[in-house]
Amino acid sequence: MTKSVFIDGEHGTTGLQIAERLAARDDINLLSLAMEDRRDNEKRAAMLRDADIAILCLPDDAAREAVALAEGSGTRFIDASTAHRIADGWVYGFAESEPGQREKIIHAQNVTNPGCYSTGAIALLRPLTLAGLLPSTYPVTINAVSGYSGGGKQMIAQMEDATRDDAIEAPYFAYALSLKHKHVPEIKVRSGLTLDPIFTPNVGRFAQGMLVNIPLHADAMNGASRETIHQALAAHYAGQDIVEIVPNDVTDGLARIDPTEMAGTDRMKLYVCAREDGKQINLIASLDNLGKGASGAAVQNLNLMLQA
Ligand SMILES: NC(=O)C1=CN([C@@H]2O[C@H](COP(=O)(O)OP(=O)(O)OC[C@H]3O[C@@H](n4cnc5c(N)ncnc54)[C@H](OP(=O)(O)O)[C@@H]3O)[C@@H](O)[C@H]2O)C=CC1
Ligand SMILES: CC(=O)N[C@@H](CCC(=O)OP(=O)(O)O)C(=O)O
Numbered sequence: 286m287t288k289s290v291f292i293d294g295e296h297g298t299t300g301l302q303i304a305e306r307l308a309a310r311d312d313i314n315l316l317s318l319a320m321e322d323r324r325d326n327e328k329r330a331a332m333l334r335d336a337d338i339a340i341l342c343l344p345d346d347a348a349r350e351a352v353a354l355a356e357g358s359g360t361r362f363i364d365a366s367t368a369h370r371i372a373d374g375w376v377y378g379f380a381e382s383e384p385g386q387r388e389k390i391i392h393a394q395n396v397t398n399p400g401c402y403s404t405g406a407i408a409l410l411r412p413l414t415l416a417g418l419l420p421s422t423y424p425v426t427i428n429a430v431s432g433y434s435g436g437g438k439q440m441i442a443q444m445e446d447a448t449r450d451d452a453i454e455a456p457y458f459a460y461a462l463s464l465k466h467k468h469v470p471e472i473k474v475r476s477g478l479t480l481d482p483i484f485t486p487n488v489g490r491f492a493q494g495m496l497v498n499i500p501l502h503a504d505a506m507n508g509a510s511r512e513t514i515h516q517a518l519a520a521h522y523a524g525q526d527i528v529e530i531v532p533n534d535v536t537d538g539l540a541r542i543d544p545t546e547m548a549g550t551d552r553m554k555l556y557v558c559a560r561e562d563g564k565q566i567n568l569i570a571s572l573d574n575l576g577k578g579a580s581g582a583a584v585q586n587l588n589l590m591l592q593a
Contacts, residue, residue, distance in 0.1 A: 288591060291316040291332040293351050294342030296323055298437050299365050302580035303340055312591070326354065334358040338590055340583055341365060352395075362395045363586050365579055369397040370471040377475060378586040379404065381521075381528050382411050390589045398586060400468040401578030402429050402486060403475065405497030405570030408528060408553060410476035412521035418509040419501070425482040426500060427472065430457070430544050432493040435574040444490065456490045494545035495578060497570040503563055511559040511566055518555055527577065527585070531556045547573045551581025 290313050294300040307313055316336055322328045333339050333355040341348040341364040348366040355362075369375040376393035380386050390396055399407065406427050413419035433444040443453045466484050473481055503509055515533055522528045529552065536556045547554060553572040559565065572578050577585075 287312060287314050288337040289314045289316055289335060290338050290340065290587065291336035292340045292342060293329060293333060294323070294347070294365075296320050297342050298434055298441065299575065299579045299583070300340075300342035302575050303342065303583050306580060306584045307587075326350075330354040333360060336360050338363065338587060340587065342583075361393070361590060363398055363583050363590070364395070365398045365583055367400060367467045367471070369395065370400065370403070371474045372397065378582060379407060379475070380585065380589060381525055382407055382475065383415075387589060390586055391592050393590065396586050396590065398579065398583050399475070400471055401431065401435055401495060401572070401574040402427070402466075402484070402497055403468045403471045404578050404582065405429065405495060405553065405572055406468075406472045406482070406484075406499065407475045408570050409497070409499050409518075409555060409568040410472070410478070412517050413506075413509070413514060414477035415521070416517040418507055418513060418517055420505075420507055421477055421479050423478070423501075423505065424480055425476075425478060427482050427484045427497060428487075428500075429485070429495065429497040430487040430489050431495045431574050432491045432545070432548070433488050434492045435495070435578075436488065440488070441492070457487060459485065459487050461486050489544060491545050491548075493548040493573050493575050494543075495547075495570075495572050495574045496542060496544045497572075499568040501566045501568065503559075503566055509566075511557055511563050514566065514568070515557045518557065522555075527552050529554045533557060533559075542569060542571060544571070547571050547576065549573060549576070551576040551585065553577045 292300045295304050316332050338361045341351050345366045345368040348364050348368040375395045375397040376389045378396040378398045433440050469481050518530045556569040558567040
């Protein structure tokens with residue numbers, strides 16, 4: 286049976302990419318608001334209430350408002366914003382993150398889509414805390430670089446239009462310098478950590494793509510080695526085809542990893558790099574911030590919810 290889907294924020298960066306992915310689907314009736322009506326709350330409310338599933342591609346406050354506008358209608362939600370990432374009553378929309386998570390998403394009323402950096406970090410960390418290789422008390426550090434589309438319409442304009450007053454000229458820049466980033470609570474909770482991870486994000490002059498690095502000292506882990514970490518990741522992701530664990534001999538043959546290598550895909554690669562003596566390990570997740578990091582993940586969650 287055809288289901289109605291409304292993307293609130295369909296004219297934004299994440300929304301547009303979801304609409305593109307759904308355009309050719311004949312099992313979905315895509316409800317749409319004209320660009321000029323995107324902030325008309327009466328029209329939004331009607332769409333939100335009519336939809337079987339609404340996908341929110343909005344700033345956090347507007348996402349909370351959308352949920353309120355549809356109250357009592359029975360509409361199921363996928364929220365791409367940060368508003369509900371650790372909220373009660375919302376299922377975490379990362380099907381591969383926990384045993385049984387896929388089934389929870391299928392039957393969920395409300396699904397919160399993970400953050401882009403969070404997807405890479407949790408993909409690396411959660412299998413290791415579940416396997417007991419990474420103590421929950423480990424002081425985790427996360428260093429990452431994102432394509433500039435991660436900053437939405439505004440950052441895209443700042444990076445692409447040099448005539449703007451607020452144009453960004455840098456080829457690469459660090460931000461969240463006060464170590465306060467909206468993904469930290471989500472990464473901590475969803476990875477099973479007790480300390481806030483130290484998160485240092487960066488943006489590069491490329492539109493889409495992302496690398497998330499997590500350096501670890503093997504001696505400070507529970508008897509972990511490069512091999513046991515690789516085995517734990519491979520066992521955790523067995524039987525699915527979205528997260529790929531790169532074989533260690535392939536990683537050893539690489540001179541560099543291009544942050545745009547996964548751009549345009551909805552998949553993610555995980556690498557386990559190590560010093561020759563095995564004492565220092567660097568885990569790397571490579572994904573498209575708008576693929577598995579946002580729009581691709583939202584469509585994956587939609588497909589699961591449509592199975593209910
Ligand atoms: N870009 C990315 O890589 C990722 C984004 N996300 C999340 O997805 C959400 C959307 O991000 P993104 O697509 O990048 O952002 P954009 O700024 O590109 O798009 C947001 C859209 O929402 C519209 N909007 C803003 N406020 C309201 C409102 N009050 N009512 C109705 N519409 C509104 C905007 O309209 P207007 O043009 O008028 O501002 C715009 O069309 C955010 O929460 C973001 O954090 C999550 C993962 C990755
Ligand atoms: C490059 C850039 O600015 N990235 C955004 C994160 C992307 C995003 O909006 O993510 P979530 O909705 O998943 O939180 C940021 O650091 O705030």
